[in-house]
Amino acid sequence: MQTKLGSALMQSGEREEGVAHLQTAVQLDPASTDASYALATSLATLNRLPEAIQACEATAAADPNSAEAHNNLSLFLAMGGRVDEALWHLRTAIRLRPDFAQAHDNLAGILLLTGRPQEAAEQFQIVLRLQPESDEARQGLKQARAAIGGPAPR
Secondary structure (H helix, E strand, O other): OHHHHHHHHHHOOOHHHHHHHHHHHHHHOOOOHHHHHHHHHHHHHOOOHHHHHHHHHHHHHHOOOOHHHHHHHHHHHHHOOOHHHHHHHHHHHHHHOOOOHHHHHHHHHHHHHOOOHHHHHHHHHHHHHHOOOOHHHHHHHHHHHHHHOOOOOO
């Protein structure tokens, strides 16, 4: 309830009140990845990235076996330039849930952006095995292969 209300308030422009409701949602259920992601996204929108990271860190700590919590945290860590930590959390998410296509895709994207196209290509290939219809992964694989001089995917 608090998460939906907070998100609705954010969308209507009542940002501080929206954040307050989202903070309440996280306090009521510290392991809720939905609530912490909504809070973190809202805080990042308000240029409060350190608080966004803290919200996701708290959720990952409350439920260290949640692949979603690690994946969400990685996004905000990467936004904050904490790439090595983001990579660690993505690999943790994948270890916890090997079929988590979004985590593989996020990992591939960061690897590609940090000059590791071979590793990125491997991750994009996993995404395409898990989600063959993913045009985003197909495009990412094409970019990775171009960076390493390999053949483009079909």
